[in-house]
Amino acid sequence: MLSPATPLQRATSASPLRGPRQADRGDGSFCNPIVAGDHPDPTLLKDGADYYMTASSLQSCPGVVIRHSRDLVNWTPIAAALSQPLGSVAAVDLVRHGGRYFVYLSALQGRRSAVYVLHADDIRGPWSEPIDLGLPDCFDPSHVVGEDGRRHLFVNGVRRVELTDDGLATRGGLEFAHKIGQQLREGGADLLSSEGPRLLRRGEFFYMISALASADSHVLAVARSRSVFGPWEDCPSNAIASAGGADAPWCTSGHASLVEGPGGDWWMACHGHENGHRILGRQALLQPIEWTRDGWFRTAGLRLDRPMRKPRGGIGTFAPPTLSDDFSQNRIGLQWSFFDAAPDELRRAHYDDRGLVLRGKGMGLQDCSPLTCLVGDHSYVAELDFELDGAVQGGLALFHDARGFVGIGIGEGRVHTYSYGQEHRWMQQPTQGRRQRLRVTHRRHLVSFHHAVGDGPWMQNPWLRDISALHQNGFGTLLSLRPALFAAGAGEVRLLHFAYQRLGA
Structure with missing residues (x-):
């Protein structure tokens, strides 16, 4: 356990550690994001009185974490549907059909993309192994049941393919369905590409909802048809939503x-990027819509950074989560995930009666597939208490990808300092002892680290970094900056305790 003498515990001795920020304000209203941190392309499933949501998990494994809610505002993670690495997993669709749950997803594997399906009889699992649907170079799948009761999948390029009755294979080939947003192009809009559509059936119409990218923004366009086979009619009010300008509090885009x-x-x-906090990734946002008399819908026009009333009739399940972990229970998949996992990555970790044992991999922070968790706070402090066994380096970092990270590692009698994708060897400092502690303090993009041997005093690392550039625009990858625990080299690191506290409002 962390020493009682740590400032983090002294500051919170009279109350629990302050967990991640929450959407529910406790007065019948909420503030976006509904789930803070990187949850891109959220997909919602209504199942009676229950709601389920999942999102793109990208290079994190286990992934496709499913969350449960009764009010669309308070969300609790309950399962990770995908337990093996497939590549970069994006554009997930969660559906229920015939009493069974399905996840359709796309995975980018090098220069190749593929579409997979997973299924389960219980939303909490166990989930099946992923099944390749044999749709090379396809992505952004969306499932819909046609007016004839048959199942279909729409993918990028607004193409449709029929599925078998069990939803686990395709029947026939891809067919072009519609060029959504054509009237926007004819009106002079410079639309460069469109994402695969999401499909919804309401009343007599099927609705096709797609994000269209221009040179400087994203817009949301809608089309509808009485049949999945078309013809499709574009909404005369397209675009029904736009990403917002550079000064907007949220820059929204992606699948709705x-x-x-x-x-x-x-x-x-x-999902949306928060102005000034792009390192948090694409966060899950919620806004009301209105159906018009002519059967189209529009957004209510409310500011996404202002409090909104909660959805009517919901049952609040407000239970503030915590990211702190004493490693007495297996939370890999619900809280922790490996970055860029190898096929046998999960075998690196096992729990015993003292904590989580993580076997070393690679030579340093850049190639060790660290164990990461999502955060959604602007400022926070986190501490790690751990033990070293063998010629291994254990540490604590803030990690974007193999090129972008800052962190501290301890191994073979030295403190190692990492910054922006490289180790600063000239900063190595001697240290002794099997048990070590590390602390990272992140105050609105300014990061500092402390180190302590056992229960000894904290010593500040001389490296102080601004990490505001560690995001998509700086590295070209659609990822977020996450706390990371790592083990590199030969040997094992036993993780004893991780403590997290949000700083400020």
Whole structure:
């Protein structure tokens, strides 16, 4: 356990550690994001009184974490549907059909993309192994049941393919369905590409919802048809939503997911970058929509950074989560995931009666597939208490990808300092002892580290870094900056305790 003498514990001795920021304000209203941190392309499933949501997990494994809610605002992780690495997993669709749950997803594997399906009889699992649907170079799958009761999948390029009755294979080939947003192009909009559409059936119409990218923004366009086979009619009010300007509090984009709330009102989930905090990734946002008399929908026009009333009729399940972990229970998949996992990555970790034992891999922070967790706070402090066994280096970092990270590692009698993808060997400092502690303090993009041997005093690392550039625009990868625990080299690191506290409002 962390020493009682640590400032983090002294500051919180009278109350629990302050967990991640929450959407629910406790007065019948909420503030975006509904799930803070990197949860891109959220997809919503209404299942009776229950709601389930998952999102793109990208290079994290286990991935496709499913969350449960009764009010669309408070979300609890309950399962990770994908337990093996497939590449970069994106554009997930979560559906229920015939009493069974399905996840359709796309995975980028080098220069190749593929579409897979997983299934389960219980939303909490166990989930099946992923099944390749044999759709090379396809992505952004969306499942829909046609007016004839048959199942279909729409993918990028607004193409449709029929599925077998069990939903686990395709029947026939891909067919072009519609060129959504054509009237925007004719009106002079410079639309460069469109993402695969999301499909929704309401009343007599099927609705096709797609994000269209221009040179400087994203817009949301809608089309509808009485048949999945078309013809499709574009909404005369396209675009129904846009990403917002450079000064907007949220820059929204990506797949949108519509769902009827518990009280009959309708809501749309999408993702967005928070202005000034792009390192947190694409966060899950919720906003009300209105159905018009002519059968189209529009956003209510509310500011996404202002409090909104919660969906009507929901049952609050407000239980503030914690990222702190004493490693007495297996939370790999729900909280922790490996970055860029190898096929046998999960075998590196096992729990015993003292904590989580992580076997070393690679030569340093850049190639060791660290264990990461998602955060959504602007400022926070985290501490790690751990033991070293063998010629291994254990450490604590903030990790974007193999090129972008900052952190501290301890191994073979030395403190190692990493910054922006490289180790500063000239900063190595001697240290002794099997048990070590590390602390990272992140205050609005300024990061500092401390180190302590056993229960000894904290010593500040001389390296102080601004990490505001460690995001998509700086590295070209759609990832977020996450706390990371790592083990590199030969030997094992026993993780004893991880403590997290949000700083500020």
